[in-house]
Amino acid sequence: AMQARLKKTVVLVGMMGAGKTAVGKALAAALHAPFLDSDAEIEKAANMTIPEIFARDGEPFFRLKERQVISRLLENERGVLSTGGGAYMAPENREIISKKGVAVWLNADLDLLWSRVRHKDTRPLLRVPDPLGALTKLYNERVPVYATADLTVVSQPGLSIDAMASRVIEA
Numbered sequence: 288a289m290q291a292r293l294k295k296t297v298v299l300v301g302m303m304g305a306g307k308t309a310v311g312k313a314l315a316a317a318l319h320a321p322f323l324d325s326d327a328e329i330e331k332a333a334n335m336t337i338p339e340i341f342a343r344d345g346e347p348f349f350r351l352k353e354r355q356v357i358s359r360l361l362e363n364e365r366g367v368l369s370t371g372g373g374a375y376m377a378p379e380n381r382e383i384i385s386k387k388g389v390a391v392w393l394n395a396d397l398d399l400l401w402s403r404v405r406h407k408d409t410r411p412l413l414r415v416p417d418p419l420g421a422l423t424k425l426y427n428e429r430v431p432v433y434a435t436a437d438l439t440v441v442s443q444p445g446l447s448i449d450a451m452a453s454r455v456i457e458a
């Protein structure tokens with residue numbers, strides 16, 4: 288088992304439904320490292336859910352909180368950090384992630400992402416008349432940016448969470 292202290296935080300980036308939280312938890316357990324989750328930290332600090340924050344305060348406020356949380360987590364701890372799908376789009380986040388972390392893109396194709404998010408109601412950006420259209424647009428805008436991450440691990444249907452975590456470790 289790997290027990291050496293991490294030199295850098297492993298930062299999981301990628302679309303909603305890519306498995307960042309599930310794989311992050313498994314990876315943290317395998318590395319005996321703390322698991323950090325930017326969305327969960329934002330919810331805890333606000334004492335509101337993400338949809339509530341978007342509805343009450345708007346997306347720009349959420350993005351501000353997201354930047355603050357990501358910088359705090361990266362400054363203070365080393366572990367495995369799962370980010371929200373939009374986090375890596377902010378240049379400020381990419382900069383601190385490149386300094387303090389290793390960015391790993393969990394790359395899943397649109398069909399797989401859609402199959403995982405379509406029945407959930409937890410993503411405000413998909414609470415629109417055409418959620419598949421919205422997901423597709425975000426996917427097309429974001430993939431070129433995710434592709435600049437340090438490492439890419441492909442998420443495929445049928446690959447277990449632990450198998451994905453192993454692939455991240457191998458990468």
Ligand code: S3P
Pocket residue numbers: 301302303304307308326337370371372373374409410411412
């Ligand atoms: C978002 C993804 C969500 C959450 C928020 C915005 C995005 O996180 O941060 O709803 O912009 O893609 P997940 O990627 O964990 O769903």
